[in-house]
Amino acid sequence: MKQRGQVVIDKILDTAERLFYAQGYNNTGINQIIEESDIAKASLYKHFDTKTDLLIAYVRRTHELWFSRLEASINKVTDPKGKLLALFDHHMERQKVRLYGGCPFIKANDEAGMSDPKVLAEIQSAKIHSRQFITTLVENSGHKKILTDDELAETIYVMLEGSIVTASVFKKPDEIRSAKKIIEKLI
Structure with a gap:
């Protein structure tokens, strides 16, 4: 209780x-x-104490909930390469749930991250954690090695971030789906 x-x-x-x-x-x-x-x-x-402290707590909790959902979704997939593709499926689903409202961390950054270093640090921490998770999945994937592990992890990260932003602009998952198809060719 x-x-x-x-x-x-x-x-x-x-x-x-x-x-x-x-x-x-x-x-x-x-x-x-x-x-x-x-x-x-x-x-x-x-x-x-302040509205900024509330924003930082919001970002921290949102990240914890976001990551636990992501991890649960990815852990349902057993194939190591499939886990990389499941990243895109998860984000498509989350954008549908959020009515293509975009990334809560980018939204918070746009409003407060530019002016408050504590907010920016919390948002950066969330994004670094996301990138590290992707890197671990890449390292364990047995991908084709067209790219190095670091290059593939960065490519996936940037494609996810960009396709989520684009999905929020056009209110549909097409770019996330396209990014997934491109990554599928690289793995």
């Missing part, structure tokens, strides 16, 4: 996640978060 403090933190973060993603960090006020979380103002400030 969760302690009361964690229940309040979860309510705040659930609300912040929904609002930051849907309407943006800069367009979301603390009072809206307090109201929609149905908590007292003192409760928010007991757990988060």
